[in-house]
Every structure is written in C-alpha cells, then in structure tokens.
Amino acid sequence: MYFTSSSLSYIFLSMSLIAFAFFLYFKSLVVKTTPNSSTRDKIIGTMKDPDTWRYKNSMMSNLSIFWAIVSLGVFIYLKFFYKAGLISMIYFFIYLAIEVISVVYFSSIRKSPKKANP
Numbered sequence: 698m699y700f701t702s703s704s705l706s707y708i709f710l711s712m713s714l715i716a717f718a719f720f721l722y723f724k725s726l727v728v729k730t731t732p733n734s735s736t737r738d739k740i741i742g743t744m745k746d747p748d749t750w751r752y753k754n755s756m757m758s759n760l761s762i763f764w765a766i767v768s769l770g771v772f773i774y775l776k777f778f779y780k781a782g783l784i785s786m787i788y789f790f791i792y793l794a795i796e797v798i799s800v801v802y803f804s805s806i807r808k809s810p811k812k813a814n815p
Contacts, residue, residue, distance in 0.1 A: 698768055698785075699783040699784060699785055699786065700783065700784050700785075700786060700789065701782060701784075702775050702779050702781060702783070703775075703776070703785060704777075704783060705775055705784055706771075706772050706775035706779075707772070707777040708724075708789070709768045709771045709772040710768070710772040712718040712763075712764075712767070712768040713765045713766075713768035713769040713772060714765075716761050716762070716764040716765035716768060717761070717762070719728075719757070719758075719761040720758050720761035720762040720765060723754045723757045723758035724756070724758040725763060726751075726754045727751055727754050727755050727758060728784070729749075729785060730747065730751055730754075735777050746772045747752065747805070753804065753806065754805075755770065756806070757800075757803060757804060759770060760800065764796055764799075766786050
C-alpha cells in the first residue's frame with residue numbers, strides 16, 4: 698500500500714504538533730518543580746525520588762522536541778521538495794517504530810546520572 702506524498706506530509710505535521718504538545722507538558726512539569734517554585738510541593742508531594750523524576754521528565758521533554766523538529770523537517774521535505782506521487786507505507790511504519798522505541802527506551806531509565814562532587 699502507498700500514501701500520497703501530500704497526505705503523508707500532513708501526517709508528519711500532525712506528529713510534529715503532538716510531539717510539541719508533549720514537549721510543553723514535560724517542560725512545564727520540570728519548570729513547576731524547580732526548588733524555588735511555589736507549586737513544587739503540590740506536584741511532588743511525598744515522592745521518594747523527585748530528582749530522578751525531574752531528570753526523566755527533562756529527558757522526555759528533550760526527546761519530544763527532537764521528534765517534533767525531525768517530524769517538521771520531514772513534513773517540509775515531503776511537502777515542498779519531494780516530487781514523486783506515492784510513498785510506500787513501510788517508511789512511515791519504520792519511522793514510527795524508531796520513535797516509539799526511543800520513547801520506551803528513555804522512559805525506562807530508572808536513575809539519574811550521578812553528579813561529580815568537586
């Protein structure tokens with residue numbers, strides 16, 4: 698089966714917008730839980746390891762903005778520079794699998810890296 702390059706480009710645009718929404722969500726969690734924030738206690742509460750939680754949210758926000766930029770780049774390429782009419786679905790599913798694997802991998806990290814003591 699095949700996608701038209703125009704319809705596939707808009708699929709990548711929607712993926713970019715979704716990834717950007719996740720970036721905003723994770724980044725807002727990181728910002729709202731800084732040590733000087735007034736909402737820190739409401740969000741963290743009695744969490745056992747808030748530093749690791751903040752680190753994971755920070756990593757997920759960085760990963761989300763990465764995929765948003767890559768998806769936007771693919772959208773621009775397919776919309777304005779790719780002239781062929783049809784694209785195989787396998788390329789879309791490979792891209793989607795790589796994105797899902799990266800999210801699962803980075804969300805499964807348990808501990809934040811230790812900081813060196815000077």
